[in-house]
Amino acid sequence: MKAKVGVYICECGPNISERVDIEKISEELLSSGEYDDVELVVKNYGLLCSGDGKTYLEEEITSNAFTHLVIAACSPRDHNTTFINVCKKTDLNPFLYKMVNIREHCAWIIPDKDKATEKAVQYIRGGIKRVLYQSELFEKQLDITPDVLILGGGIAGMEAALALAGEERTVFLVERSSELGGVSAGLNRLLPRQGGEVNKLSSYRGEVENNEHIKLYLDSEIKSVIGFLGNYEVTIGSGDEEEGVELVVGAVIVATGFKLPEINGLPGFDFSEKDEVHSSIEIERMMATDRKLAMRNGEEPKSVALVHCGGRSERGYCSQICCSYMMKIAGYIKDQSTEIEVVEYFRDLCLPYKEDQKFYDEIAARGVEFRRFGKLEVDGASVVSTGMDGAESKQEYDMVIVAPAMLPAEGTEALAGLLEIPLHETGFFEEEHQSTNAIGTTTDGIFIIGAAQGPRGISSSMLFAQASAGRISTQLIPGQKITPEVKVSEILEAYCTGCLTCLEVCSYGAIYFDDDRAISVVNEAVCRGCGNCFGSCPSGALRTKHFTNTQLMKEVAEAVRER
């Protein structure tokens, strides 16, 4: 059958029509005699992306029974999907259509109309040649389970569980310890209002425990996980037990939180157990239970040093929340007695929220002194600090309270290995992109929220939890199927030497090795179609569907043609 190619040039109002000579393009294409083996139809239209334009195009495709379609218009980043959707309404497979950008890459950047016209002809010729070498591809629909596994029963995990659990979605919440709550359990007050919000936090536990759509697994850990978005097979169990519970879930949320180091292990901190040196979380819990700050002998301290940034330089990151909670502790002390001398030592102040500056001013106005240090050591209960000017000072205190850096939770590395997701150089889990996808990972369907992703406080942990719940709600709709990417890589068995290079370079774990056939195989449900495996394959066994070298070389051939 002779191919019948439709070429539709969009005038884009005046945007394209005034800057290239569309009539001349049609003439050149039709009179060149290059397309004798195909039937070529070339037409132009005012605005193809408009409602009328789409209807027109649909009718043209159907009435002409095109085998291939080229649309010369704006950037495919603007309207590729628009025209794919038009193709889907017809018998034309959308992968037998090619969009050519003659606006951004031609009409708008070449002021000379003749040259712009010539360039447009070149791009369209490339498009026609390429489209003839394109192949039909078919979208697949995969069944999904909307259920979700959450690892970690801290505040982030609980918030995500409550946001997701419902009639049509079961949440499996796995907590390593015997209790829900994580580090946020047993806090005294919450910033900024320091009112009754802390009670709301503790009521979460009951809400989670009583929710019939949340299945709790305490003292449990994940043992294995395999699968992809919509279909993860997971085993959970406790301790070293071989046997475990097997679950099928659509997504996994990692909310394993953080840990606080022993402050005595921090560099520059040298004291004994008798010395009045405490970690900030000890004091916060002391205030929650005893309602009073006291030394080991039960007496009230007369002077307190609050040391921020414990281990910050060594860890190489700011823990974000310490400055504000240390000021909160200073407030507790001043509430107890205005007579107590309070000095806050900080390396850098971090005041990220809108209330923070005002809070700082208030605390400073209550007689709390803020001292910036370049270097600081704690020797017994005395603080030796070197200021930014290099001057050293030593001062004895009745009590020293230290805010240590937040560290990745125990077992983070092992969990990353199990889930095949990367870790950041700080040891926390790495998000796909800090700005554009802070809760996603390189694996679709695996999310990292709360302090598992990096130092975070309660507010952003909960925000992350809500964000992940939102994402999952739209990705895994109960009763609906998902459509994975079709422009994926494929491996030709005959050429594959089984060298495993493609497995190593794949960011998504989308390629596995088939031991029986001794070749690598692409898992099409996981592959995102970047083509890195293609670029690395030494034996030419890979193909990137819809972006094959044969197809690209057709565009190249027109680009390098003698003019």
Add this chain to the structure above:
Amino acid sequence: MTEKEQEFSPNIVGFLCNWCTYAAADLAGSTKIEISPAFSVVRVMCSSRVDHNLVLSTFFDGADGILIAGCHPGDCHYGKGNYFTRRRYAQLKKVLETLGLEPERIQLAWISAAEGNRYAEVVNSFTEKIKELGPSPINNNQRL
């Protein structure tokens, strides 16, 4: 320079990643910055997809210069594709030398979606460089 060399109009192919540099090219277009018609864009999903074969075939087909451009390191849409691109580029330079092609005929650039101006600068200065280098030995009927 002889008159013939002055008339030399090169053919340059740019393999641009869909997410960053192709978008930068779109931005340069929307802001209507003038770009040499000697430069032709070929869209790929990721710069890491550009293999040695594609680059060499493009030269053998007659390109005078090739630009490979993608997201800044750390910003790859696919995580770390561009780190692989960087290694392949270093190898390709050597391959070109071996073939008797000037290694300057190939260039790698990191251009984000926001850098429309920079895209135009990179493309236009690369075009100038290729003009100075003259036609590819392959096109000059020189035996490799």
